[in-house]
Amino acid sequence: MTIKQSEQDKNGVFKAVIEDQEVGHLEYAWLGSKTLSINHTEVNPDFGGQGIGKKLVLAAIDWAREKNAKIKPLCTYAKAVIDKSAELQDILA
Template sequence: MMAEVKKGHNKYYVGDSESNPEAIMTYVPGGTQIIIDHTVVGDSLRGQGVGKQLVEAAVKDARENNFKIHATCPFAKSVLERTPEYHDVYGG
C-alpha cells in the first residue's frame, strides 16, 4: 500500500489530521541533522509498509535539503541500517 505521507511540525504522518494521525514518525531537528525518536503505525495500517514509507519520506527530505538522519527509534534505526540506499544520509 502506498500511503500519502505528509510533513508536519517535526513529524511525518499519514492521515487526515496532523493532530490525530493514523501513523506518525517524530523527530528532533538540530542544525544539519534530524534525530528520529518515535514511530507509531495504527492497527488499521500495520503490516502494509507504512512505517518504512515514513522513513523513506525523511530520507527524501534529507537528500533534498542536505541534512543527515540519526535515529534513537529502534524501528527507524533498523530500517536505515538495513537499507544500503539510505546510507548516504544515515549518520547512525
C-alpha cells in the first residue's frame, strides 16, 4: 500500500492506494498557515480491519509535523486515534 498526498488551494487529501485502486482517503483543510483540520477519514469496507484508516491519520500527522503545523481533528476517527496515544498529543491545535 502506498499513501499519496495532494493539495489544491486550502484543501488536501491523503489517499491509500493498493495496486492502482484507492482503498481509503483522509480529507483535510488548512485553517491558517500553521493549523489544519482533519475533516473526514474513510476506508473502503472491503479493506476494513487492515489499519488503513490509522495509517492515513499517522501519515497526516507526520506530514503536519514536517510542516511545523498543528492539527484540529474534526473527524471523530482521527480524534480517537490521536486521543489514544500520548505521543500524539503534541500535534493538537
